[in-house]
Amino acid sequence: MPEGLATTHDEHAAHSALQHHFENMEQQREAGTLGMWVFLVTEIMFFGGMFLAYTLYRYKYPGAFAAASNHLDIKLGAINTVVLIVSSFTMAMAVFTTQVGRRKASIIYLIATMVLGLAFLGIKAVEYREKYHDSLIPGQLIPGRPFNPEVAKHGDTDPKKLHLPEGVSVRHVEMFYWIYFAMTGMHALHMIIGEGIMLVILIMAVRRRFSPEYHAPVEITGLYWHFVDIVWIFLFPLLYLLGRHMEGHM
């Protein structure tokens, strides 16, 4: 078809959000979704590398990893898992309400998702603070506060201290904490970036930029948010739960 003829747009008047290099809104939306998935592939490989490092070191130091994992706060970890799942639900509802043109509801769901994301980050900060107090930040990440946790002696049941099985080195516990902070830190960074994206989307929604015909940005933000949720779905059991069944033997 010769260029310049708008015959492809003649069924509906072209939507103002339609970019000139797309035939119609549907093609534009699908291209955007596919592009987001390609980006998420790079994210899967990025987090995959860290999951691989976790796998190798856990295989190498099983006792130290179980002991270090048991020292994490399982309650805060579980609460954060629930918070993220609820936030994924509210995000999905934000996409739905935008798709059917319920703007006010979609704004409420977007705000709810942001608040839940902030709650997650707040709980994460409480956990990081506890690790700081127990001198569990690995290496010299915090100047003047090297990794130096109090190790419980035999018969000492103080839960604040680190309980190590026979023959386990505290250096290998430190390895667990390197991986713990790398993975939860990168995850938290993704949450912070997600909050920023969500704020832009929220402002666009308030300015009536979205409609049942045009809502790809909300959908793509949803894909990102759900991906970050999936990373946590794997992090929670691997970091917080892996040694719980061995607690009796330690």
Add this chain to the structure above:
Amino acid sequence: MSEHIVYPRVYIAIFFVLMVGTVLTVLAAFQDFPGPLNAVVALTIAVIKATFVVLYFMHVRYSGRLVWLVIASALFWLAIMFALTISDYSSRSWMPI
């Protein structure tokens, strides 16, 4: 292929599946299963939860083949990275160097 709208009752159902999965994974973690079964159970539940999120929250069940292909390629290359690296590390002790 026109856009498929997923309705709230589906999202609510998936939400409950994810909640049940979370409770199950915590309960299972405190059971002492033989051998590496604890890790197997935890990862199985995590994979099931992730699959529900991908299929329904992320609409992949209703997406075109290109999206499926992109996701399959990600899992394929992830499997290569894990398989080759783990086969290296786990076989190093076989030969004295």
